[in-house]
Amino acid sequence: MFQFKWLWHNLKGDRVRYIFALCLSVAGCSLTIINPYLSQRIVDEFIAGPDAARNLADGRGLLIALGLGMIGFSLLRTGLAYFTTMLYERASQNMLYRVRIFLYNKIQGQDMRYYDRNRTGDLMTKMTGDLDMVRHTLSWIIKTIIESLTVFLAAVVYFFYIDVELTLWLLILSPPIFLVAFIFARRVRPMYVDLRERLSQLNTITQENIAGNRVVKAFAREEYEIEKFTDKSVNYSKANKAAALVWLDYFPYLEIFSQGFTVILMVAGGLYVMDGRLTFGEFAAFTALIWGLSNPMRSIGIIINDIQRFFASLTKIMDVYYAEPDIVNAHGDRAKRRYQGRIQFENVSFKYDSATVLDNVSFIVEPGETIAIMGATGSGKTTLINLIPRFYDVTKGCVLVDGTDVRKLALNELRGNIGVATQDVLLFSDTIDGNIAYGDPDMPEEDVVEFARLAAAHNFIEKMPEGYDTIVGERGVGLSGGQKQRIALARALAVQPPILILDDTTSAVDLETEEHIQKSLRELEFPCTKIIIAQRVSTTAEADRILILDGGKIVEEGTHAELLKKRGYYYDVFMLQNEGIGREAKVSGQE
Template sequence: MRKQFAWLWKNMDAPFRRRHVIALCVCAFTCLLLLVNPALSQRLIDDVIVAGNPKPLLSILAVMLVVKLGREGLRYMMVIFLEKDSQNVVFNLRRRLFSKMQYNDMAFFDTHRTGDLMTRMSADLDWCRHFLSYIDYRIIDAVCTFLFATIYLLLVNWKLTLLLIIITPILLLITKFFSRHVRPRFVFMREKLSEMNTAAQENIAGNRVVKAFAREEYEKERFEQKNQAFMDSHLRINKLWLTFFPIIELLVNAIQLVTVFVGGLFIIRGELTPGELAIFTGLSWAVSNPMRELGNLINDLQRFSTSAAKVMELYYGTPSIVDAPDAVAHERMQGKIEFDHVSFRFDTKPILTDVSFSVQPGQTVAVMGPTGSGKTTLIHLLARFYDVSEGAIQVDDCDVKQWKLSELRGGIGTATQDVFLFSDTVEGNIAFGDQSLTQEDVMDFARRADAAEFAEKLPEGYDTIIGERGVGLSGGQRQRIALARAMAVRPGILIMDDTTSAVDSETEQYIQDQLRHLPYECTKFIIAQRISSMRDADLILVLQDGKITERGTHSELLAKRGYYWQTYCLQYGIPMDEEQSTASGSNSAVGAPAAGMGV
C-alpha cells in the first residue's frame, strides 16, 4: 500500500501536494474539535441543570454553535481541496498512461485486450481518485477520532474508558482475518470486470458483423454470462463482509451498553458525575464508529490496491522496441531496402525463415503468396513493429535498429486492406500523417488515389465527418482514402498491402498509373494477389510457409511454371493442363489484359 501511495504522490503536482497535506491536517484538527461540544455538554449538565444556574447557558450554547459551524466549514474546505488534488493526479496519470500506450510496441497490444486497457484507463483510475479524495481522509478521520476520544475519556474516567476499549483487540483480529480473505476476491472481481468490458467493446466495434449474421441473441447471451460472472464475484465479496458485519455490529453496540450500564453504576457510587456520563455517551460513537467503518475501509483499500496495481503495471511497463542509444539521424529516406537472411518467430512459432532480397531506391517490389505465408509480417518487420529473430533488415544501408523510430516509420507510408479511418473529416484523415498539408495538397493526393470524385460529392465535401472507422463509405472508398493518406506523407517507401482489393479494374489501372507519376521518388512495396497489381514490378517475390519459393519479374516467374504461374492461369482463365512453351507463356503473359479477378 505504501508503494501505491508514493506512486500517487509522485504524480501530484507540487501545489496540490501542499494543499493535500493542509486538507489532511484540517481533517485531524476537526477531529479534535469533536471533543469541544461534549466538554461543553458536561458544563451544561453539571453547572447549569444540576446546579440550577442558568447564567452560563447562552454562552455555552453560542460556543457550541460556533464550534459546530466552524467544524463543518473547515470540512467543506477540506473536501474541496481533496477533490481538486485527486482530479489533478488522475489528469496527470491519464495523460501519462495514454502517452505510454502511444509508444508501446505491437507485442504489448497483442497481449492486452482493448477492454482491459479501457478498464485501467477508466474504472481503475477512478479508484485511484477515490483513494485520494475519500479513503485516505476517512482513515485519518477514523484514527484521529478514536485516539483523541480515547485520550480524553481516559482523562475523565480511566476505568470506564478501559472497559470501552477492551473490545478493540477483538475487532482488530476480525478485521485482519477479513482483509486476508477479501483481497483475492477483489482480484478475481477485477478480472471479471475486464472480461465484461472487453465483451461490450468487441460487440460495439463489430456490431455490423453481428447484424449481418443475425447473432444479436447469441451476443446478448454471451454478454449476459460475463455480466452474471461479474455480479456473482461482487456478491461473493459482499457475502464475506456480511459474515463479519453482525459480529462487528454486536461488539460496537456492546460499547454503548457498557457506557450506559457501568456509567450509571459509577454515578451511584459517586465516581462519575451526570455531566461526565454525558461526555461518555456523547463520545462512545467516536470509539465505536471507527470500528464499524473499519470493514468498509478495508474493502475500499483492497479494491484500490487491486486497481492501482493494474494501473501501475501499465505505468511502469517499458516497450521492448525503442530507439538505440546510438541511433543515427537521417534526413529523407531514399528507399533502399535489404533483407539479409531474416527469420522471425512469434511465441516460438516460425513465421519467416531465411528471407533475403534487396530493392534499389525507386524500384517496385511485389509480394504474393497464400494466406498466412508471412506477407504482412514483412512490412511489420520493415517498419520495426517487431524485431527480427535472426538476420538483419537495412534501409538506406543502415540497420533498422539503428534508425530513430520516428524517422523510420515517418519515412514509410502504409495503406492496408483492413483500413482504419478516424472519426474525422475526409481532409483530416488524408492529412493525418502530415498536418502541414494545404487544401490543394489534400485534393491532389485524393485525386491520385481516385478519391476526389466521391469526396466532392459528400454532403460537405472534404469537410464531411466520415464517422468512426469510415462508416457510411464503401470498402473501396475507404481503401482509396487510406492510399491517399499513405501517399500524402511523401514517403521514401510506400507500402500497399492489398490496397486495391476492393476497387474495380478500371480504378485499379488509374491508381497504378498515378503511382508511376508521383511528384516524389519512392520505393513501392506491393502485397497483393491480383496479377494485374504486380505484373510491372521490378521484383516479384512468392512467399510460401514463410520462405521465398520464387523470385523474378513477371515473365521470369511465368516461365518457372510455379505458384505465380498457377495464380496467373486461374485469374485469366487459362487451363493449366495445356502444354505451353515457356516462351509462348511469357509472350501471352505480356499481351494479356491488365484486368483480372482477385483470389
C-alpha cells in the same frame, strides 16, 4: 507499502496541498472533544451540579458563552470539513489527470507485441474504472482512515482524562473488532481480484461486439452475442454479490461490538454515576462522544472493502505504468530527414512466440524500385513489411534502410519516411479531409484534393453530402470497402514518403479503378520506393520485381515475364485468374 509509495510519487505537484488537507482533517477531528467538554460544563454547572441554581441565576453570561461556543465550534468544524474536502478533491483530480495522461502516453509508446498480448477492453478498464478507484482512495478512503483514527484517539484521550477505568472497560471491545476486520480483509481480497478480472472480460466483450457490429449482423448472430454478453454479465454480478455477501457475514459482529460500547457505557457509567465516581456532566460527555469509538469501528468494514478494491485496481494500473516496450526509441527524436529509400533484408528470420514466420529471407530494394510480394495466406507477407518500420524486431539477421540497421535509427525519423496503407483500413471519426491529411494537419486543401485524385478517391468524395468536409463514421462506417481503401491510400501518399508500403490496398476496388491507381503510382512526382503486397496479377505485373513467399521463405523472384517462364506459383495464379477472366468474357460474348 509499495502501493502507497506509488500514490505519494504521483502526488508530486500536489503534495503540499494534500499534506495540508491531512493536517486540517486531524485538526478538525480533534475539535470533536470540544463540544462534549462544553456540554459537560453546562450540565455540571447549570443543570445537575450542587450549585446549579445559583450559577444559573448569577452566571447566565457564562452559559450563553458556552452555548455560543458549541455553535461556533460546530460551524468551525463544518467549515474545515468543507475546505479539506475541496483540497482532497483538487489533489486527487490533479493526480488522476497526470496519471491518465502518463498511462495514455505509455500505451501509445508500446510496441505491437504489447497490443497482441493485451485486450482493448482491459486497457479501457484500466484507463477508466481502475483509475477512478485510485482517485477515490486518495480523496475519500485515506481521508476517512485519518479522520476515524483521529476521532478515535481524541475520544480515548478525553475519556482517559475523565475516568481511566471506564475507558478501559470500553476499550475491551477493540481487540475482537480488529480481529474480525483482519479475517474479513484476508477473505475478501482475492474476491476483488477476481471481480476486477470479470469486469475486464465484460468490457472486452462489449468493446469487441460494438466494434464488430457489422460482422455480428452479417451472420445474424445477435442472439448468440447477447447470450455471451449476458453470461459475462451474470458472472460479474455473481462475483459482485459474493463479495457483498462476505461483508454481510461479518457486518453483524462489527455492528454488535459497536453497539456494545453504548451498552457498557450505560451499565458501567450508570453504576459510576450512582457511586458518585462520575458527575452527570462527565457521563453526558461520555454519551456525547461515544460515537467517536463506535463509528470508526462500524465503518472499518466499508474501509476494508474499498481498500481491497483499490489494491486490485492499482495492481492492474501498475501493469501499464511500469510496462516497457521491447522496441524503444533509444536514439531520441530527431529532425526529419528524407531517406533515399534503399531497403535490404540480410538473412532475416522472425519468430512469434515459438512459431517461425520468416526463415532466412534476403533481398534488396533499390531506391525508386517497385517490388511486389505475393504468396499464400500465412506465408509471412505482412510480417515481412512490418519489420521495415520496426513494428516488430527481427529474431535473426537485420533489416537495413539506406544501409543502416533500422534498430540504429530513431523511430520517429524511420516511420516518418514510410507511408503505410493496409487492407484492414482504420479511418478516424473525422472529416474525409482530416483523414487524408492525418500525417500533416496543416496540408493545404488543394494538396488533399490532389492526393485524393491520385488514389482515385476524388470523384466519389465530391458526391458525398459535404464533400471533403463529410464526417466519416467510426472506422469508416458509411463508406464501402473500396472507398475506405482509397482514402487510406491517399492518406499514405499525402506524406510523400520515400518508402511506400501497400498491403493489399486495392483488393476491394474494381479493375478500372485499380488501373488508375497503378498509373498514379507509376507517375508520382516524388521519388518513392514501393513495396506492394497483392494477390492480383494485374497489380503485380508491372512491378520491377516480384517476390513469392511460401512458408516464410522466398521461393521465387523475378519480373512478371521471368516468373511466368518458371511455371511455378506465380504462373499458377496467373493462369487461374486469367482463366476466370476468359470465362467471364466468353459468357458475356454469348449473351
